[in-house]
Amino acid sequence: MRIPCPYCGSRDASEFSYSGDATLTRPAPDSTDAMFDYVYLRDNPVGVHQEHWYHTAGCHAWVKVTRNVSTHEVIDAVLAHDEAES
Amino acid sequence: MLDLALISAFAELRSMGDGRGVIARERRGIAIATVMARKGRGAALAAAVKEQFDINLPLGPHGSGSDATSFLGTGPGRWLVTHDAGRPRFVDSLAQQLDGLASVVDQSDSVGLLRLSGPALLDVLAKGVAVDLSATAFPAGSVAVTQIAHMGVTLWKVDETATIHIAAARSMAGSFLHWLEASAAVTGLVVDA
Numbered sequence: 001m002r003i004p005c006p007y008c009g010s011r012d013a014s015e016f017s018y019s020g021d022a023t024l025t026r027p028a029p030d031s032t033d034a035m036f037d038y039v040y041l042r043d044n045p046v047g048v049h050q051e052h053w054y055h056t057a058g059c060h061a062w063v064k065v066t067r068n069v070s071t072h073e074v075i076d077a078v079l080a081h082d083e084a085e086s
Numbered sequence: 087m088l089d090l091a092l093i094s095a096f097a098e099l100r101s102m103g104d105g106r107g108v109i110a111r112e113r114r115g116i117a118i119a120t121v122m123a124r125k126g127r128g129a130a131l132a133a134a135v136k137e138q139f140d141i142n143l144p145l146g147p148h149g150s151g152s153d154a155t156s157f158l159g160t161g162p163g164r165w166l167v168t169h170d171a172g173r174p175r176f177v178d179s180l181a182q183q184l185d186g187l188a189s190v191v192d193q194s195d196s197v198g199l200l201r202l203s204g205p206a207l208l209d210v211l212a213k214g215v216a217v218d219l220s221a222t223a224f225p226a227g228s229v230a231v232t233q234i235a236h237m238g239v240t241l242w243k244v245d246e247t248a249t250i251h252i253a254a255a256r257s258m259a260g261s262f263l264h265w266l267e268a269s270a271a272v273t274g275l276v277v278d279a
């Protein structure tokens with residue numbers, strides 16, 4: 001599988017570290033139950049999903065990847081940094 | 087008392103095999119620094135680099151400048167700067183010139199630089215680099231931060247002949263040379279003095 005890094009271009013997935021579900025929002029730190037769910041409870045979705053990947057062996061940017069986890073088709077990839085600022 | 091000797095990162099570079107498929111030369115005595123823009127100061131940093139060096143700071147994976155002084159894009163808001171014009175204490179003065187705009191870290195003794203050329207260069211690099219380095223996908227001026235045999239490298243194309251410069255961590259220089267010698271022996275690796 002290759003991931004189109006918005007900065008570097010098309011790169012092999014082995015250059016990236018997988019970080020997990022990009023659709024979740026980190027809860028307030030004082031909410032113990034919500035934090036437990038956020039850290040430990042995972043969905044196992046089929047089809048199109050959004051994930052955070054870190055370009056460890058490249059530009060060191062966090063990339064938000066929209067990908068079909070059944071077919072491995074990569075649909076979109078944006079810098080998480082840019083999205084957080086917009 | 088211990089005698090300290092200045093030994094360059096790729097001092098062990100040797101010719102291998104027959105032929106002149108790949109021609110290698112270590113670039114020695116180069117001042118090298120990483121430059122990271124401070125938050126929200128990207129535009130001011132670009133203006134300062136333009137004013138101080140007459141270089142357009144690249145916003146993508148490209149190089150600007152010349153072998154004398156070049157700014158190579160290695161990530162969002164991050165550059166590798168090389169200086170080959172012998173200005174003493176270049177990195178110190180760079181840090182002063184960009185004070186408040188960027189974090190400047192001296193990498194001169196932590197990074198080894200090789201200049202590679204030769205008719206078989208791209209075929210040999212294809213054994214280790216999972217990036218298309220052909221003229222259409224990777225024209226002169228392009229920069230790639232990637233890995234070769236699990237070793238992190240920054241490489242950039244200087245001209246279409248093709249000439250490629252590679253920066254690797256000094257601590258990986260021995261393993262990197264092992265990979266280069268093994269990969270280029272079949273076409274011949276020549277050290278260009």
Ligand SMILES: [Zn+2]
Binds near residue numbers: 007008055058060061
């Ligand atoms: Zn990247």
